[in-house]
Amino acid sequence: MDSNGDGTPDGSDGTTYLSLEWDESGVLYANGSDQTSVTVTALDAAGEPNLQDSFSQIQLQVVSGTEFVTLLTAEPIQIVKGQATFNLSTPPDAGTFSLQALGTGENITGVTSNVMSFTSKKESLKLSTYEKQTVTENEVYTTETLEDVLILNEQEKAVAVVRASNGAMELLNAADYTIEAREATTTDPTRLVILSQSSQNALASYFLMPDVERVTIWNS
Structure with a gap:
């Protein structure tokens, strides 16, 4: 109107x-x-x-x-x-x-x-960290912030990305590649593997290693 x-x-x-x-x-x-x-x-x-x-x-x-x-x-x-x-x-x-x-x-x-x-x-399997410090009256808190990890194939085309925010792997080229979960073996941990759909060859494997907690014993 x-x-x-x-x-x-x-x-x-x-x-x-x-x-x-x-x-x-x-x-x-x-x-x-x-x-x-x-x-x-x-x-x-x-x-x-x-x-x-x-x-x-x-x-x-x-x-x-x-x-x-x-x-x-x-x-x-x-x-x-x-x-x-x-x-x-x-x-x-x-x-x-x-x-x-x-x-x-x-x-x-x-x-x-x-x-x-x-x-x-443009990055290929590069993981960077930087420290961020928060200062309070009595203490200094330090945290690590991670960047996303971009996975490229032989032609330097992006295939997948691992998100730093939650650790999830996201496939960017589902037409040519797939993600498959693999069980742990005597030599390899439980992991995600990126496979070429045409050749079934593994492009990359992704797994997380748990942090090692430090135990401190004080003499009394």
């Missing part, structure tokens, strides 16, 4: 700003197969989501680092109930790129969102 006759449906003419967000946490892997999405939200003059907008046309543009990202949703799309989603992927080359949403419809021509920067990384 266009109650004021300005050619823009009611609700859509309230969109004044655009907000670009990425809901995922973690790392974008430069492997040619990792995909993610970003969300653009229509905002009114007060900066609140304009859920009445199901008309405005917007487009996602690469501000910098075009060689490090591939936009899978290239054409302008229409906002639905105040939001629109754009899909993208990262090529094999790692690097930093920036994205911005741009209004293309007549009612929001020239309206742009915030600029978001992303960094993709």
Whole structure:
């Protein structure tokens, strides 16, 4: 409905700003197969989501680092109930790129969102740690934070990732590889094995070793 006759449906003419967000946490892997999405939200003059907008046309543009990202949703799309989603992927080359949403419809021509920067990384079976210290009045607490482990095949294509947050192994290429649980033997512990579906050869094995608790005996 266009109650004021300005050619823009009611609700859509309230969109004044655009907000670009990425809901995922973690790392974008430069492997040619990792995909993610970003969300653009229509905002009114007060900066609140304009859920009445199901008309405005917007487009996602690469501000910098075009060689490090591939936009899978290239054409302008229409906002639905105040939001629109754009899909993208990262090529094999790692690097930093920036994205911005741009209004293309007549009612929001020239309206742009915030600029978001992303960094993709390329690692093969590399596990890094760093210490984070929390200082209180009497003690210093130290914890270790782990990065995800990315597993690549011979062609340096990502096959799987081990998430540092929970230790879970996630398959990134289910078309060519599978994960199989193997029982412990006299030489190997219980483990997960990544197998090539074509050759059934093992690409990598994954298992967790329990920490050794130290016992201190004090002389009385």
